[in-house]
Each structure stands twice: as C-alpha cells, then as structure tokens.
Amino acid sequence: MDIKKAIWDRRSIRKFKKEKIPTSVLYNILDAGVQAPSSCNQQLFYFVLVDDPALKQKLEKEAGFKWIDRIPHPVFVVTDKRFGNEKFSNIQGASAAIENMLLYAYSLGIGSCWIAGYGDKAIVKRLLHIPSYFHILGCVGLGYPDERPIPPIKRSAREITFVNHIPFPEEATNNPEDWTYKDIQSLAARTIFAKSPDIGYYHLFPLELEQQLHFISSKLGKEVLYLEDISGIYLFKLAQMHQRISFTMVSSSKKVVAWMEEKAQHHKIKNISFVYSPDLTLPKKQFDTVLCLDQVNRLPSRQREQIIALAHRSLKKDSTLLLSFLNKRSLYGALFRKGVGRRYGPEISLTYGSLATLLNKQFTITERVGFNLLPSPKLFFKMGVPGRYTVFNPFMRYLARFNLLEGSTNSGFLARFSTTNILVAKK
Structure with a gap:
C-alpha cells in the first residue's frame, strides 16, 4: 500500500x-x-x-x-x-x-x-x-474492523506551523473567558471524533447522570429544544427514554451536526432533528422546554448571555428552561475554580449568583436542585491527581471503591454545595 x-x-x-x-x-x-x-x-x-x-x-x-x-x-x-x-x-x-x-x-x-x-x-x-x-x-x-468511521476534522499544516517562533502567551489558561468562542468550538468539533457513534462519551459520575435524567424527564414538554450539544450524553439518552417527545438540537458547528446525525442514525433514534445555525438563530417555531445542559461552564460570558437570550426567544409563554452548571461552591467546583482543561476544551466552575443575575433579566427561577453532594474520589484519578497530593493515592483509591453521595439529589441548603446544579426557570 x-x-x-x-x-x-x-x-x-x-x-x-x-x-x-x-x-x-x-x-x-x-x-x-x-x-x-x-x-x-x-x-x-x-x-x-x-x-x-x-x-x-x-x-x-x-x-x-x-x-x-x-x-x-x-x-x-x-x-x-x-x-x-x-x-x-x-x-x-x-x-x-x-x-x-x-x-x-x-x-x-x-x-x-x-x-x-x-x-x-x-x-x-x-x-x-x-x-x-x-x-x-x-x-x-x-x-478486523466492523465500522467505517466518517473522516475526522484535521487542521492544515499552514494552520499550525509557525516560522522561527510560536505566538502563544507565556502563561496557560483554562478559563473560557481567555479563549475565543470560535477556538472553543473548533476544539470541541475536533474532539467529538474521539469516540465512535456506538460507544459515546462517558459521564464523569454515572450515578449523578442517572439522577439528573430522572429529574429532567419530569420537566419535559412535547417539543424540546437542546442548545449547543457537543457530546450527546444527555440528548440521546433522553430521546431513547421518551420516544414520543420531539427533540431539536441546534449547534453553531456544522461538523457537530453531521456527527450527531450519524450517531442518531447508528442508534436508530428518529425523534431528534438537527439544525446547523452559525449565528444560533432559529425559525420562529417555539418550544415547550429548552435544555442547556453541561454547557455554560465552557462558554465565555458573552456567549452565556447569547444562549440565554436564544432560550427565551425559543420558548412558549409560561414554558420551562432547564440549565445545568458545575457549582463553584461544591468540592469538585472548588478544585477547578480557576479553570480546567477537559475533553472538549476549557471549563470553569460558576456560582449560582452569576447565573441567576443573567436569568432573572428574562426568566423567573422557580427551582434549584443539586446533584452529587460528595463526589467519589475516583474523580481524582479521572481528572489527574496533582503532584503534591499523590502521597494520598492509596487512601483515595480505597475511598474510590465507594460512591459516597455521588447519587444524591438535594434541594434547599444542600443544593448550594452539590457538584452540579440544575436551575428550572419559567419564561
């Protein structure tokens, strides 16, 4: 050859x-x-x-x-x-x-x-x-292969080659505010090809995901809009669980849309429509529920405002937005309060107050629910143990046998300290 x-x-x-x-x-x-x-x-x-x-x-x-x-x-x-x-x-x-x-x-x-x-x-x-x-x-x-993957995105040599010096800043940053949204989306669009359609992306905390899906399911209307999905981890599970509900996913990345369409076809999921919209505008159709899950932590503040405005335009009157975020007041969020490099690019934990300020301009927050009050220490081994803490590895590995409060669902005071929060907001 x-x-x-x-x-x-x-x-x-x-x-x-x-x-x-x-x-x-x-x-x-x-x-x-x-x-x-x-x-x-x-x-x-x-x-x-x-x-x-x-x-x-x-x-x-x-x-x-x-x-x-x-x-x-x-x-x-x-x-x-x-x-x-x-x-x-x-x-x-x-x-x-x-x-x-x-x-x-x-x-x-x-x-x-x-x-x-x-x-x-x-x-x-x-x-x-x-x-x-x-x-x-x-x-x-x-x-011997039993699949024919679609060609992944590859950058050109001219895009990544520099002459004599490299024009990157001295200090690295994992805060989305220091990235352009275009660069964040470009990295995510390349990274989706790291899993074949039938394997999918694994959630960091499986028990937390199970509890979240149960809660989200109780809030879904007949027409659901999912904003800027990149992993499919929630969308495809929800579509499989609720085959009589019609889902629409909108993305500003053409490659993400193509990948999601192939993934849906592979799983024989027929109740999802995919929309490519580079400027995140949609037809005048309105929805009963809008989902923005596992996204706002990876967006610069300007795009957070844009996403929330799109959610408001896309909802029927008295309908529901469900927005999840990694909580800065949680143990997990505190560890990555300065940002972390994850599979799909930079992320940073956020406070409830910062998001409530944005949402209250156009929505009324009616419920705040927290998930995963005390994560299993296995997260340290998935995210990487900082060098100065490796002395605790044997003890942490022992604790990692247990799920602790990974599967907990909390409201009120305890929600303030849970790993992931989901906000329910009414238009």
Missing part, C-alpha cells in the same frame, strides 16, 4: 468483528513497531498482549477500561523509565512504535485504535504485573 494512502486514510476503529487475527500476522504488526526509530537504538519499549478473557474482565471492572471486551487483541505498550528519560526520548521511541503498528495494520486491512483512556493506571499495572519503573504509553486495540 502507498504510504500516503495509509497515513491519510487510516481511521481509529472502535468496533471490531469477533474474528481473531492469525498469530503470525499479529506478530508481524508488532515487528513493525520494533522497526521504529528510538534514541541511541535503545528500544526501551515492550508490548503486553492480553488474550485471557478473565483478565479482560478484570481490566474492565476493576481498572475501568470501559470497552476492552470488544477488542480482539489489546496490546499495552510500556517503556522503561530508568533510562532515556532526558527529553522524553524513551516515550518518543515507544510512540513511534505505536504509529508504525497502526499504519502497518491498516495496510493489511486490520483496524486499530491508539487508546489513552485505558482506566486506572495503578490497577492496570497490578493486573498486568507491570513494575513501577515502567510507564504505560497506552493500549493499541487490534482487530
């Missing part, structure tokens, strides 16, 4: 046929990895091929590797941290090996996926007997 075709046409595959790859072919792919360049030809990387079904189950249930059960041949790539640490040369060599494997597998008609989200690193190391002085680069999923 032509090398350019392999590079340009290869896709990450997350849905495989059950058919196994012959052992000789599998080792040819691993040999392609061995041919990769490495600093001083040290070749400090190693492969751990998992073929034990019982071990796969443990990796899924204990370590949280969500979809390993569907991968015919998971291959963990590890590298020795004792040598070649300068300028990350050991990591560079292992990464080059992974790319070699992906391209050679594609040339053989075999699907692959470079997986960084393989679960809790410490538990994976324990289950696979990986020594502490090894670093896990990721897992390469190999198998």
